[in-house]
Amino acid sequence: MDNRTKEQRSKCMKNIRSKNTTPELIVRKFLYNKGYRYRLHDKKLPGKPDIVLRKFNTVIFINGCFWHGHKNCSEAKKPKSNSEFWKTKIVSNQQRDMKNIESLSKLGWRVLTIWECQLQKDLMESTLSDIVNKVVE
Numbered sequence: 001m002d003n004r005t006k007e008q009r010s011k012c013m014k015n016i017r018s019k020n021t022t023p024e025l026i027v028r029k030f031l032y033n034k035g036y037r038y039r040l041h042d043k044k045l046p047g048k049p050d051i052v053l054r055k056f057n058t059v060i061f062i063n064g065c066f067w068h069g070h071k072n073c074s075e076a077k078k079p080k081s082n083s084e085f086w087k088t089k090i091v092s093n094q095q096r097d098m099k100n101i102e103s104l105s106k107l108g109w110r111v112l113t114i115w116e117c118q119l120q121k122d123l124m125e126s127t128l129s130d131i132v133n134k135v136v137e
C-alpha cells in the first residue's frame with residue numbers, strides 16, 4: 001500500500017521530470033545514445049567542463065543563459081530587483097568562462113559551448129546534430 005498522499009506523489013513526479021529534462025541531461029543522453037562515451041565535470045580541467053570527450057579532444061559546456069550572460073538572448077534578461085548585484089555576478093561569470101576557454105584551448109582542447117536556449121524544443125534537434133558534426137570534424 002502506498003501511504004504517501006497524492007500531493008507528495010505528484011511533487012515527487014515533478015522532481016523526476018525536471019531532472020530528466022535539464023539541458024545537460026538532454027545533451028548527455030543524446031551523445032550516449034549516439035555511442036559517445038564521456039567524463040563528467042572533470043575537475044582536472046579548467047572550468048570543470050560538463051562533458052569531456054577525450055577521444056575527440058573536445059569539451060562541452062552547457063550554459064544557462066542567465067547565469068552566463070548569453071548575448072542578445074531573451075532568456076538572459078536580468079531580474080528587475082537587485083540588478084546591480086546580478087550584473088556583477090554575471091559579468092564575473094562571463095570573464096571566468098572566457099578565461100577557462102582560453103586555458104582549455106591552450107591545452108589543445110576544442111571547446112564547445114551550448115546555451116540553454118538552443119535546447120528549446122524547436123531548436124534542440126539542430127543543436128544536437130550540430131554538436132556531433134563539430135565533434136567529428
Ligand SMILES: [Zn+2]
Pocket residue numbers: 065070073074075076115116117118
Ligand atoms: Zn540564450
